[in-house]
Amino acid sequence: GKTGFVSFYSGAAGEDRLLTGVKRRSLLWLLGPFVLVASVVLPPYVFRTVFEYLLDDTVVTDFIILFFTEAYFYIGVSAFLFVAHKFRGPVRVRGSKGDALAAASYTWGYNVSATVCTALSTVLAVSSFFVAWKYTGPAAIAALVPYVSGLVVQFCGEKFAEDKPSIRPLVPMIFQVYRLHQLNRAAQLVAGLIFSMKTLEASVQTTAITSSLQMLLSSLQLLGIFSLWSLAAFL
Structure with missing residues (x-):
């Protein structure tokens, strides 16, 4: 019976916004894991095939392959985090327990x-x-x-x-x-x-x-x- 003790507005509306957001971005969610996994699995094979075809099989070629492998992974991580931020950021529920946990500092x-x-x-x-x-x-x-x-x-x-x-x-x-x-x-x-x-x-x-x-x-x-x-x- 206390004023403001129970909210009949923000709870249901917030939940609806959460479900709508997840459904709207379901295909975008699949893109994130695909990019991250591809950035780990593909470079060792793709770059080695390409650079060994273009260059001689030397130590320098191995270092070039290693450099591009690491760089491609960091590009993939950046793309994954961008997708994750776009997917997770807009669908947060204000005042929810999950938002409080996500915003909390590390121990x-x-x-x-x-x-x-x-x-x-x-x-x-x-x-x-x-x-x-x-x-x-x-x-x-x-x-x-x-x-x-x-x-x-x-x-x-x-x-x-x-x-x-x-x-x-x-x-x-x-x-x-x-x-x-x-x-x-x-x-x-x-x-x-x-x-x-x-x-x-x-x-x-x-x-x-x-x-x-x-x-x-x-x-x-x-x-x-x-x-x-x-x-x-x-x-």
């Missing part, structure tokens, strides 16, 4: 965990790069530069999404999952190089290169632990 524990893991990961990746550079320059670049670049792009993406609660939680989740893919790809590369070194005649040079590659592989495994910790803390 203090997650912020501390994310900051510490990012700092340790950056220091470990950069130091491992300089240590391994002397003997395994190209391998160190291919293994660690995409990882560090991903940290920088994620930081920029989180800053951009600070005032966009509809997509803010998506940024760290996408990048943390993709970071595991980056580390797995780098670990396979380094493990393959270590295996190929076993076929060479033992010498001071080959022993130093093998030790450097093993150190690089251990660093990648430790970075994987940091990434799993960050993802678990976020979830």
Whole structure:
């Protein structure tokens, strides 16, 4: 019986707006996941076929393929976040529990965990790069530069999404999952190089290169632990 205690206007109207918005943008919703998945699956095959046809199969070609693969993923993430913002943003219900949860800041524990893991990961990746550079320059670049670049792009993406609660939680989740893919790809590369070194005649040079590659592989495994910790803390 108190005035304003129960609203007979905003609740039903807000719910109608939510259902109408989802129905109107159902096809647009399918575009987002398609673009994101395509940005991960297609580049390794498409770019390798194209660049190996246009250029010689050299180390430079591999780096060009790696660069365009990473760049295409970030373009795909940008398109996905744009679609997600257009899809989720207009259909929010003012005062609803979901809106309050989306607009809420991350917990203090997650912020501390994310900051510490990012700092340790950056220091470990950069130091491992300089240590391994002397003997395994190209391998160190291919293994660690995409990882560090991903940290920088994620930081920029989180800053951009600070005032966009509809997509803010998506940024760290996408990048943390993709970071595991980056580390797995780098670990396979380094493990393959270590295996190929076993076929060479033992010498001071080959022993130093093998030790450097093993150190690089251990660093990648430790970075994987940091990434799993960050993802678990976020979830």
